[in-house]
Amino acid sequence: MMTWAEHVQAVQDDRPGFPVVEVVWEDCTSFGTEWTDKVETDPRITTTVGYLVSQTETTISVVLHVNTEHVGNGAVIPISAILSWRDLT
Numbered sequence: 041m042m043t044w045a046e047h048v049q050a051v052q053d054d055r056p057g058f059p060v061v062e063v064v065w066e067d068c069t070s071f072g073t074e075w076t077d078k079v080e081t082d083p084r085i086t087t088t089v090g091y092l093v094s095q096t097e098t099t100i101s102v103v104l105h106v107n108t109e110h111v112g113n114g115a116v117i118p119i120s121a122i123l124s125w126r127d128l129t
Contacts, residue, residue: 041058041093041094041095042057042058044093044106044107044108044109044110044111045108045109047091047093047106048106048107048108056129057091057106058091058092058093058106059091059092059127059128059129060089060090060091060092060127060128060129061089061090061091061092061100061102061125061126061127061128061129062087062088062089062125062126062128063087063088063089063100063102063117063122063124063125064085064086064087064122064123064124064125065085065086065088065117065118065121065122065123065125066083066084066085066086066121066123067083067084067085067086067121068083068084069081069082069083069084083121085123088102088115088117089102089128090102090103090104090113090114091103091104091106091111093106093111093114097119098118098119098120099116099117099118099119100116100117100119100122100125101114101115101116101117102114102115102117103115
């Protein structure tokens with residue numbers, strides 16, 4: 041994969057940067073410190089769209105914002121939780 045700075049330069053030069061992907065996956069659920077009458081045990085089917093900035097054997101990382109030094113608003117998604125994904129680039 042390219043660096044964040046390389047992505048920004050590629051986009052400025054009208055070349056492809058990181059791929060834009062749509063990922064459908066099973067997210068875990070959690071609840072806060074307040075009392076609850078029911079605990080939901082089913083995973084939440086979640087759709088995430090963004091730049092694919094990292095991929096390992098066990099996870100992918102998808103983010104919304106990229107600049108030359110940082111990324112922001114992202115998710116690290118376990119490969120085992122992914123139901124489907126496609127390249128939107």
